[in-house]
Amino acid sequence: MVEAASLEKRYGSVHALRGVSFRLEPGERAVVLGPNGSGKTTTLEILGGFLQPSSGRAWVFGVESTRLSPRERRYMGFVFQDKPGLYPELSVRETLELFGGYYPSPIPPVQLLEGLGLAERQNRRVRHLSGGERRRLELAVALVGRPRLVFLDEPTTGLDPEARQRIWGLLAGLAQNGMTFILTTHSLEEAERLGQRVLLLKDGELLFDGPPQTMIARSGLPHRISFRKFGEHLPPSLASRAVADGERFTLNSLRPEEDLLALRESGLDLADLQVRSPTLEEAYLALVRGGVRVQDATPAG
Numbered sequence: 001m002v003e004a005a006s007l008e009k010r011y012g013s014v015h016a017l018r019g020v021s022f023r024l025e026p027g028e029r030a031v032v033l034g035p036n037g038s039g040k041t042t043t044l045e046i047l048g049g050f051l052q053p054s055s056g057r058a059w060v061f062g063v064e065s066t067r068l069s070p071r072e073r074r075y076m077g078f079v080f081q082d083k084p085g086l087y088p089e090l091s092v093r094e095t096l097e098l099f100g101g102y103y104p105s106p107i108p109p110v111q112l113l114e115g116l117g118l119a120e121r122q123n124r125r126v127r128h129l130s131g132g133e134r135r136r137l138e139l140a141v142a143l144v145g146r147p148r149l150v151f152l153d154e155p156t157t158g159l160d161p162e163a164r165q166r167i168w169g170l171l172a173g174l175a176q177n178g179m180t181f182i183l184t185t186h187s188l189e190e191a192e193r194l195g196q197r198v199l200l201l202k203d204g205e206l207l208f209d210g211p212p213q214t215m216i217a218r219s220g221l222p223h224r225i226s227f228r229k230f231g232e233h234l235p236p237s238l239a240s241r242a243v244a245d246g247e248r249f250t251l252n253s254l255r256p257e258e259d260l261l262a263l264r265e266s267g268l269d270l271a272d273l274q275v276r277s278p279t280l281e282e283a284y285l286a287l288v289r290g291g292v293r294v295q296d297a298t299p300a301g
């Protein structure tokens with residue numbers, strides 16, 4: 001569906017992408033994460049055919065992305081920060097009717113507007129919409145033609161929590177019907193909710209490519225096991241790592257299954273056992289600060 005092979009992008013002295021390679025299969029949901037300026041938008045713009053790479057190649061539907069025909073582009077949807085392309089004098093509904101009219105079987109405007117919480121704004125002119133309402137309409141325009149592949153650059157930035165939840169539900173529903181998407185975000189919650197696959201960029205390099213759970217495991221951060229214990233001593237393998245606070249003990253564990261088994265087999269009288277796993281946000285920070293390259297999937301090409 002999408003393939004990036006050794007993408008490099010230089011803007012004068014700025015080296016924005018350094019050998020980025022990955023491929024997306026049909027139906028995959030990928031989330032691109034990374035600090036400001038790490039190359040997320042540049043990657044999407046090259047894949048979408050809006051920007052020429054300095055070297056390397058990008059394909060969509062097996063065609064070089066800068067050579068996609070208008071017919072092939074009909075199966076793609078885009079939301080980019082600085083390419084809104086809405087007509088200020090049209091109403092919300094007219095906008096969707098106009099854009100939907102270019103496609104053979106568009107999603108009915110009413111359905112999209114309800115899905116995005118814009119039904120009450122359908123007669124309002126685009127120029128009178130708030131920033132968040134405009135953003136939702138841009139998303140509706142990107143989706144109205146039932147695209148097979150959607151590129152979304154920070155689609156929920158600046159949206160209220162309810163609007164974000166609606167969009168997550170809408171995108172998850174469309175993905176279940178086979179739509180592939182790749183989106184950028186700074187929200188780790190969004191990445192957890194939507195991404196089967198995380199592509200983590202830093203300084204233009206792909207630091208990690210794989211499922212969110214694998215990213216957490218690869219971060220090397222420990223799980224935290226805590227419990228209260230009455231009488232008896234902890235087995236030596238655990239006692240050396242456990243920190244006591246009265247009756248409560250806390251154990252940092254890189255192999256929680258093994259440690260939980262050891263606790264069970266110790267036959268100790270335990271209460272209030274809790275296991276806290278590292279979050280995706282903690283893993284993100286550890287990987288971005290550490291900068292270790294821990295690619296999971298096989299690079300394309």
Ligand SMILES: Nc1ncnc2c1ncn2[C@@H]1O[C@H](COP(=O)(O)OP(=O)(O)OP(=O)(O)O)[C@@H](O)[C@H]1O
Nearest residue numbers: 011014015016034035036037038039040041042043
């Ligand atoms: N047209 C341009 N001319 C010069 N430098 C550019 C241009 N566009 C992007 N850059 C630089 O390339 C690097 C990558 O930018 P890009 O917009 O891809 O980052 P990003 O990860 O999307 O950032 P953010 O999270 O802030 O949106 C940055 O250092 C940016 O300043």
